[in-house]
Amino acid sequence: MAMYRFTILTVSDRCSRNESVDTSGPLLQQLIKDYDDRFYVLDYQIVSDDKNVLKEFLIRWSNRSDVDCILTTGGTGLTSRDITPETTAEIIEKEVPGISLALISSSLSITPMAMLSRMKCGILNQTLIINLPGSYKACKECFDVIKPVLKHAIDQLKDSNEVDMLHRTMHNNLKSKVNKAPVADRERHSPFEMISIKEAQLRIFTEIGPYFQSDRNEMVIPAKILHKAFNLVLAHDVFASVPLPPFDASTKDGYAVIAEDGKGNRNVLSKASIAGLNEVTRIDRGFCARISTGAAVPAGANAVVQVEDTELIMKTQDDEEKVINIKTIPAVGQDIRLIGSDIPVDNLNPLITKYRRLSSIDLGLIAATGAKEIKVFRRPKIAVLSTGDEIVSAGQHRSWNCVWDSNRTVLMSLLLQFEVFDLGITPDSADSILNCLNEAMQNADVIITTGGVSMGERDLLKKVLKEDFNADIHFGRINLKPGKPTTFSTTTYNGKKKYIFSLPGNPVSAFVTFKIFVEPFLQLLSGKYFDFKKQKEANPMQKLLKWIKCKVVLDKPYQIDTRPEFVRAVITFSSLSFPEAKLTESNQTSSRLLNVMNSNGLLFIPSNQDGQKFLENGDFVDAILF
Known part of the structure; x- marks a missing residue:
């Protein structure tokens, strides 16, 4: 639970010179202590009505990470030495006028003299600074005004989750049906049976x-954000509705040719087949066309010859290729991915089956087959x-x-x-x-x-x-x-x-x-x-855990408990033998998080009810890998 830490500064020339006894500062200490057991005072000092001294204290305390609120008492009147509000106003980053207004308003309901008090409230470095009057009676009355909001104000300044808790309570203040029973009447034994x-x-x-049953908790993922379905579970079968590739595609940069023309010279068409831009409508005997990797093979062509297996014979006046020599004999289908050769259209056998946890490759395949959307189970x-x-x-x-x-x-x-x-x-x-x-x-x-x-x-x-x-x-x-x-x-x-x-x-x-x-x-x-x-698995939850068999490495025997125990361990693997498991620590206390820090698995040690009292070096046990 959060603690609320205060410092108190009495501002008085006479008290600082020991000409008068400060009563307001000690009063505030007691009021803070009595109000809440999470309130306590870190420091209490008396200073003169000196602007520089007062400023130095306010800044120094506000810079401390352990100070939440500074209460000043004194120096809020109309005399030439009353400089507490002016000094506070000079250093604060934000003013909190509501607190000042509440203090003045409440004090006015008690005495008209409150019109002469100039209390200031503001924030510096996430520290709340509140000026209170110097008199004992007024100090007590003003503390009663501000005390209900101090916790919430400090929590807000600290960005504490208790702010959210308070807001939730304010909007949802339910009362429990649970009655607080006397301690002497509490249960001495659990009413719940012990199960395996x-x-x-x-x-x-x-x-x-x-x-x-009532809501399958599915959600639709559009194709443009398919990546957001990563590691989600598919709610339906996905079929390949279009072939992949959807056309005969070149696997090389080179020339689309007719294989039956064999090797030798070819006339090069002026237009080319570029990936995503196919300007060639057809290739006839004796001709060829430039083609890039992934581009569609033009009609008439049935092979691709890579550029490395050609040589330039003649150029045009514009330095374009006119005639090339094919140096090898092409074969039908050479360097061509045929339509549907990666994924054929299949409306009977799913490409990705339902209930599969989707990997990045699964998502890539779904995208490549043109699916507009998929349904997955929402987490x-x-x-x-x-x-x-x-x-x-x-x-x-x-x-x-x-x-x-x-x-x-x-x-x-x-x-x-x-x-x-x-x-x-x-x-x-x-x-x-x-x-x-x-x-x-x-x-x-x-x-x-x-x-x-x-x-x-x-x-x-x-x-x-x-x-x-x-x-x-x-x-x-x-x-x-x-x-x-x-x-x-x-x-x-x-x-x-x-x-x-x-x-x-x-x-x-x-x-x-x-x-x-x-x-x-x-x-x-x-x-x-x-x-x-x-x-229809017998115990699906067990199946989801990654169980392996390990050989235990122990410096000394480990005493087996009356209950089955999961012991934290480091499991190492070798191609020559069983995985070996060594306890992270001999101290396996459940409050000691250190014994989990370097572990990568849990050893399952059955209870000693089976007769074995100690786990020995070299024993084999089951383990769960993280």
């Missing part, structure tokens, strides 16, 4: 069919959400008891080929989770969350899904390490089926479960489902 990895995958696959839209009071967005200030959110960064980088809606971070509040999920359902087909699915007292995600969205939770525990609390649920929202993958909060667990469950699911939802439905 295979069973979890089958339950996911079973839920895909309805996604395509699902995805929303990504992190949950947790202790999570802070990358790049934002972090208090000592919080961590930066790495899960969203990892997941969104794995989803670059999809349209992704970033929901940011939600605290562990049922209302906040409800509103974020509600917005996700409005914008996405698939929602991926991390955190909030274990047995903690503030792990509320499953309850919100069940009570607020009437979601079917198909599983909430998997016999798997890492990733036991992984949850998969579905619901219907505005008549559309929605899929929710709730992954554990630990970074490695989130990564591994994404690879095992979410990634193959997204391939199926992008159209591969029909391919496997046609083949």
